[in-house]
Amino acid sequence: MPLPADACAEGEAAAASRKTEPDFHLTDSASVHPADIAAHLENLSLEGQVSALSRMSTEDAAEVLVELDESVAVDVLESLDRDMAAQIIAEMSPDDAVDVLDELEDEHRDALLDKLDREDSEELRTLLNFDPDTAGGVMNTEIILLETHFTVDEAIAHIRSEMADKESPYYAYVVDSQHILMGVLSLRDLMLAKPGTVVGEAVAGQNVISVTHDTEQREVASLLSHYNFLAMPVVDTEGHLMGLVTYDDIMDIMHDEASADMLGMVGADPEESVDTPWVESVRKRLPWLFVNMLNSTLSAFVVYMFEGSIAQMATLAVLMPMVANQAGNTGQQALAVMIRQLATDRFDQKKAWMAVLREGKIGMVTGLVMALTAFAGAGFFTGHMGMGAVMGGALLCDMLLGAVAGGSIPLVFRALGRDPAQASSIFLTTITDGAGFFIFLGMASLFLL
Incomplete structure (x- = not known):
């Protein structure tokens, strides 16, 4: 996209441009992709970002705003003149506009919507009413x-006339007079069809794959991936076409979901980022840290139970963290695989628990290998083959337990209606540490003392 020659603020913006990569100037007349401009602007101060966007055309500013990090885009939009901000919103596709508007304060959002024409304002208000985690919340309207009576030639002419105001179309959607979705035609289908073919006849008997507006984002992502679609039509409960979810939106969703799962596993808030105020981060993290401390107390209590055994054989204190650590890693591997599977695939109950059984088999075999290694290593290190046998046995039991627990915890959380990833790592560590210490110290007390 060619950037207007006056697109960049003077002073700070120009100075910052010399420090960032890729090394280009926003004042260049050459074509620069909006994503590159956005990456450049994110290195400027808020004043520099606002000044630069203010000097762009409304269309260019809208394309760049879409590419900015969401928190940055919100700050910029709140700082822009409201008339200009409303013009930028009007240029954005509805789904992108809703993503930004949803993060604004209610008063500011209403003020911007009031400045739009009635049709655009009502459309955006309708989309804002959908749950942002559903297909309705991310769909583009x-x-x-294409009407069923269109011929192929009329359909192509219609697409050509509509393309200027729409995102690049992957498919054209055939609807009847009641706006009910009858079928889908790709551009390739239209180009290869014989002249004079009626589109209603071309889609007759077609098994249309679609989702309802209340379908969860993860389910939409799973279907798009399963069918290799570039877009998924969204319908209401009666089959009326409402909009579509495009592949680029789903890519963003999958990225956000993966980030949320990673943060959730360790008890951090899924919405937290480096731009989150530190006081807010403290408030969100402390509850899970207290939970972790409580769980750690259980492990400490187990060690306290065997205080006498440790006093008689100090080597136990040296080796027991290895048992717990190895089982913890085994459990984390199973946990990561299960959470990824739940995030990307539709998982029925039978398949889910078969996956847990699979993790148990893996834990058994890897535990056996590591147990034999520990038997030889600990026996050689301590000069006591009995110690090696105890450590190997404890390692096998705890690694098997860790694998099964890592596979099961996300399923239990999901059955309870919780996010499968939320703080799962904390609870897994409690199980592997507590059980590992108990098994190892218990076996040592039974067989060695």
């Missing part, structure tokens, strides 16, 4: 519709 700017779609190309």
